[in-house]
Structures are given as structure tokens and as C-alpha cells.
Amino acid sequence: MNPSNSNEKSARKEIEKFHLLLNHQAMIPAQCYRMSDNLYSLVCFTNQIVALFISKNYQMIPIFIERVLKQLQRVESQPGVIGYRHLVYDYLCQVSYYLAQFGDLDEEWFNSRIPQELLDAGAQNAPEYDHEKMVITLPENWLLGR
Template sequence: MTYRPENSNAARKALNQYQQLLNHPSVIPEQCYRMSDNYYAMVCFTNQVIALFIGKNYSMIPRFIERAMQQMQRFEAQPNTLAYQTLVKDYFALMLYFLEQLQQRECEWLVPATAEALRQRSLHPAPELSAALALQLLQRSDA
């Protein structure tokens, strides 16, 4: 069964759930708030997407999605980042769907390959925060 939010409100609700997960201490990669950490920029760009969404500054979101995705490509995924990266990609795929399909926005800041990769991802509602979360995300991981 394919998940598709039926309207903007349903998508916003799902995106808000992702946002809470993406900043939960049990999900965020260890040491990621240290500027010297390889994943610092990825986490900062992801949180910038969250802030832009909350502020309804939708036109800049694709720029920061692209930057976060570039950061993920720069470093080989480590076991402690696989679940987080999967969650980020799921969030970005849903965000792109929200922007393009429900808000009819152009996402010109995304490199075509990035946009296509996100469009090809299966959309998922935000998972419940539980001990099984990491296992679920790792099973879907393509990081």
C-alpha cells in the first residue's frame, strides 16, 4: 500500500512528526553538534529545512535539502548515522511531495538527480519513536 497524504494538513502533520523525531536525542547522531563532526553540516542543513518549513518560507527549502543531501554523499555512512540518514531522506521525500504536489511549488534549487532520487523514494508516515525505530529505518536504509 502506497502512503500519500490526502491534503496539505495531513502532510503538515506528518512532517511535524518527522521534525520531532529528527531532533530527538535517541535518533540524532552522537557528536553531531560538534563543529568538527563530519555530520555537523548535514544536521544543520536538515534543521534549517525544519525552520524554513515552520516559518512557511517554502521557496528556500529545496536549497537546503540539496545541501544536506550533498553532505550525506561526502561521507561514508557510519552505523550510528544510518538510521538518521534514512529518516532524513524519508522526511525530504515527503517534503518534496508536499512542495510539488500539494503546494504546486517549483523546486529549482534541487539538482535534477537529487530531486529524482527523492521522488523515487517510497513515502512513509513518520514512524513512532520506539526501540524498534532504528531497526525499521535500517531495514529501509539505502544510505
């Protein structure tokens, strides 16, 4: 197996781990699926990225990354969403990394939409999830406020 193919599979596998957690009841903020909730747009835009990624429609993902980042800024100081905010941000970093390395997108268009801070973050690891115990282990830096 060629190393770049192995790296792509590894990066994709990590994104799949994020996908399992982004709507997990232990991570998702209460009431966020109600259209009147101020987190509704954040959750919907994030889930749009999930759907686009699964569909391999990578070209549109940067548009939704921009939208999610705006929503993350809007809810930055809202209590009860710290873990979800960190999960989404790290997910955006991992997706941006994947697209930059393996997405075959127009570089100028991609770079005009993805902030440098996401690109500089590089590959990210999803929190560990024990399927038997149904327990998510959050990274320590999330608990410290990063």
C-alpha cells in the same frame, strides 16, 4: 472538507512527526552538534529545512535539500548514523512530496533542484514514537540497510 485540503493536512502532520524525531536524543548521532564533527553540516542543513518549513518559506527549501543530500552521500559509510541517515532521507522525501503537491513553487526551479528519486519516493511515514515509553520504532527496511 475538500479532499485536497485533507491530503495537505495529512502530509503536513507526517512532516511534524519527523520534526519531533530529527533532534531526538535517540536518533541524533553523538557529537553532531560540535562544529568540528563531520556530521555538523548535515544536522544544521536538515534543521534549516525544519525552520524554513515551519516558517512556510518553501521557496528556499530545495536549496537545502540539495545540500543535505550531498552531506548524506559524504557520510554514507560512517558507522553509527544509519538510523539518522534513513530518518533524514525519508524526511527529505516527505518534504519534497509536500512541496510538489502543495508548495505552489515554480515548477521548473523546483524540478531543477529536487532529484527525481526523491519525487518518485512519494509520501513517507515517520517512525512511530511512543511518547509514554519514549521509544522509537524504526522501520524494518532501515535495519536491513535499504
